[in-house]
Amino acid sequence: xxxxxxxxxxxxxxxxxxxxxxxxxxxxxxxxxxxxxxxxxxxxxxxxxxxxxxxxxxxxxxxxxxxxxxxxxxxxxxxxxxxxxxxxxxxxxxxxxxxxxxxxxxxxxxxxxxxxxxxxxxxxxxxxxxxxxxxxxxxxxxxxxxxxxxxxxxxxxxxxxxxxxxxxxxxxxxxxxxxxxxxxxxxxxxxxxxxxxxxxxxxxxxxxxxxxxxxxxxxxxxxxxxxxxxxxxxxxxxxxxxxxxxxxxxxxxxxxxxxxxxxxxxxxxxxxxxxxxxxxxxxxxxxxxxxxxxxxxxxxxxxxxxxxxxxxxxxxxxxxxxxxxxxxxxxxxxxxxxxxxxxxxxxxxxxxxxxxxxxxxxxxxxxxxxxxxxxxxxxxxxxxxxxxxxxxxxxxxxxxxxxxxxxxxxxxxxxxxxxxxxxxxxxxxxxxxxxxxxxxxxxxxx
Numbered sequence: 001x002x003x004x005x006x007x008x009x010x011x012x013x014x015x016x017x018x019x020x021x022x023x024x025x026x027x028x029x030x031x032x033x034x035x036x037x038x039x040x041x042x043x044x045x046x047x048x049x050x051x052x053x054x055x056x057x058x059x060x061x062x063x064x065x066x067x068x069x070x071x072x073x074x075x076x077x078x079x080x081x082x083x084x085x086x087x088x089x090x091x092x093x094x095x096x097x098x099x100x101x102x103x104x105x106x107x108x109x110x111x112x113x114x115x116x117x118x119x120x121x122x123x124x125x126x127x128x129x130x131x132x133x134x135x136x137x138x139x140x141x142x143x144x145x146x147x148x149x150x151x152x153x154x155x156x157x158x159x160x161x162x163x164x165x166x167x168x169x170x171x172x173x174x175x176x177x178x179x180x181x182x183x184x185x186x187x188x189x190x191x192x193x194x195x196x197x198x199x200x201x202x203x204x205x206x207x208x209x210x211x212x213x214x215x216x217x218x219x220x221x222x223x224x225x226x227x228x229x230x231x232x233x234x235x236x237x238x239x240x241x242x243x244x245x246x247x248x249x250x251x252x253x254x255x256x257x258x259x260x261x262x263x264x265x266x267x268x269x270x271x272x273x274x275x276x277x278x279x280x281x282x283x284x285x286x287x288x289x290x291x292x293x294x295x296x297x298x299x300x301x302x303x304x305x306x307x308x309x310x311x312x313x314x315x316x317x318x319x320x321x322x323x324x325x326x327x328x329x330x331x332x333x334x335x336x337x338x339x340x341x342x343x344x345x346x347x348x349x350x351x352x353x354x355x356x357x358x359x360x361x362x363x364x365x366x367x368x369x370x371x372x373x374x375x376x377x378x379x380x381x382x383x384x385x386x387x388x389x390x391x392x393x394x395x396x397x398x399x400x401x402x403x404x405x406x407x408x409x410x411x412x413x414x415x416x417x418x419x420x421x422x423x424x425x426x427x428x429x430x431x432x433x434x435x436x437x438x439x440x441x442x443x444x445x446x
Contacts, residue, residue: 108442224272
């Protein structure tokens with residue numbers, strides 16, 4: 001990558017801290033070092049001394065490290081100032097670098113330059129952000145696997161297999177007059193079948209990785225005073241929601257995130273569903289319907305003292321998604337805590353007030369997510385990875401169909417499309433718009 005600009009940013013967390021880091025990358029890094037340090041630091045050595053602004057006024061004392069390109073994070077000359085983490089100190093260092101010719105970096109611009117300079121592929125660049133944002137030890141380990149290149153190696157190996165098969169198929173087009181039909185050989189069929197299996201395996205792993213990264217959205221629905229807010233509090237083990245005996249206490253949507261076996265679960269407490277003439281309640285019910293429709297899993301809570309649950313209060317279009325029946329307040333009816341199947345649906349009998357039976361619900365949510373809780377071999381994946389794998393699988397299925405009909409040209413084209421979608425995962429085929437969207441979600445300084 002040829003880039004004439006030099007970028008700078010505060011790479012440490014915003015606010016005050018014991019240590020703050022300002023990172024500079026680009027061709028002016030050496031010149032900025034000469035002005036702000038009085039010398040160019042020896043490569044990859046920590047130098048302690050004073051930091052000066054553009055007017056040679058001392059700003060701070062700290063450590064400076066210089067990484068000459070291409071042996072740096074971005075592949076360019078990189079200079080880092082590690083000083084005291086005061087807001088004014090960081091601002092002064094940044095302003096001095098800008099006064100000496102640098103410009104403020106956009107979010108993710110350091111990682112973007114690392115990608116464009118071949119220091120990492122797109123999956124690894126995304127893993128940098130995933131490690132920073134990891135909310136559990138398991139998700140951090142999985143992100144580290146992606147950063148180390150495990151996911152990329154699997155994708156690249158599979159992409160190569162697709163390309164090799166495509167090259168073979170295209171070669172048969174040149175020998176179409178020969179008596180031997182290469183496409184009907186068992187070897188071609190076996191390779192196509194093997195490629196499809198490998199794509200399915202990676203897709204399954206990516207889908208689990210996406211669950212581990214993004215979690216699942218679980219909406220608690222039910223009539224007023226069914227105990228929805230008590231269940232939210234029991235799951236979060238905190239008094240997140242107001243709980244009273246008065247029906248309709250919750251009038252807006254409450255959201256909390258918990259972790260079960262390292263998997264984030266976004267719990268959404270909604271307003272009680274019933275006919276109401278109150279305008280505020282009506283708005284709360286409208287919002288509740290929206291959250292229920294967006295949810296991955298719906299918990300329909302009902303009072304154990306009621307005759308039975310009522311599906312009619314739910315939006316009709318959600319009945320195809322996972323639905324758990326939560327029979328609450330069994331402590332008032334002296335019923336047993338437990339799990340049964342009724343009308344082809346799982347029903348859990350619990351007491352949200354005493355938190356008895358809540359563990360059953362936790363286990364059920366993990367089962368519904370289908371997450372391999374050991375996390376062995378998982379890499380964090382994003383929605384775009386899954387979409388690319390699904391599209392690649394579609395074209396491989398089509399290629400297999402073309403193989404049956406002996407349509408070599410169409411099969412070769414399908415394999416080309418499949419290879420391109422696989423290549424988009426690691427960034428071999430990526431539009432500028434896609435890159436802009438990906439890196440703009442990174443924090444500044446990364």
